[in-house]
Amino acid sequence: MGRITSAYSLYHRAAMSKTKLPSPESFYFLNGLAHLGEVKKTDLINYLFYEYTTGMEVISKLLKDNLILEKVDLADKRAKLISLTAKGKQVLNGSYIQSAKVSEMIFNGMNNDSIKLCIELLVDIEEKHSKWVPELKNKEFDEMYHTICK
Known part of the structure; x- marks a missing residue:
């Protein structure tokens, strides 16, 4: 898995x-926003399993390049929501072509049939870790291990 991930x-x-895109990571952030819609920055960062500081750096670049828009959350005036701009959607659509090539x-x-089998075999693992990672991402490795492998 590690070698496949490294090649990818x-x-x-x-x-x-x-x-x-301003950075390769920007693709994941724009794609996440395309799936989630308008969300808080931290919600997007958590959805992507990124560290807070790294996620905020990527978001700042996307804001600077006008690929995403930031506005005050009317439900919680302290929070800000982000969403794709028209330019962001256009750049993302062009990026999908490159991503498909990868x-x-x-x-x-x-x-x-082999690809479908791979997806079938891995879907439960992806769902399991999608639930665990947001809770565990700032924990020490031993705590992660014991929580998942108890």
Whole structure:
């Protein structure tokens, strides 16, 4: 898994350099906003499993480049909500083309049945860790291990 993840990361960084994104990570943030809609910054950061400081740096770049918009949350005047701008949607759509190429590179040569089997086998693992990671991401490794493998 580690080697596949490393290969994917290499290809993804190279592919995103061909886009108008300020950084490769920006793709995940814009894509997350496309799925979640208007959300608090921390909600997006947690959804993506990023560390707070790193997530805020990416969000700042996206705001600076007018790819996302920030406004006051009417339900909680202290909080700010972010959402995609028209420019952000346009850049994201162009980035999807590059992202699809990365997936094509990773799964090149596999038939559709094998890809479907991979998804079937991994969906439970993804769901399990999607629940655990937000709670555990700032814990020490031993606590993470004991919580998940109790």
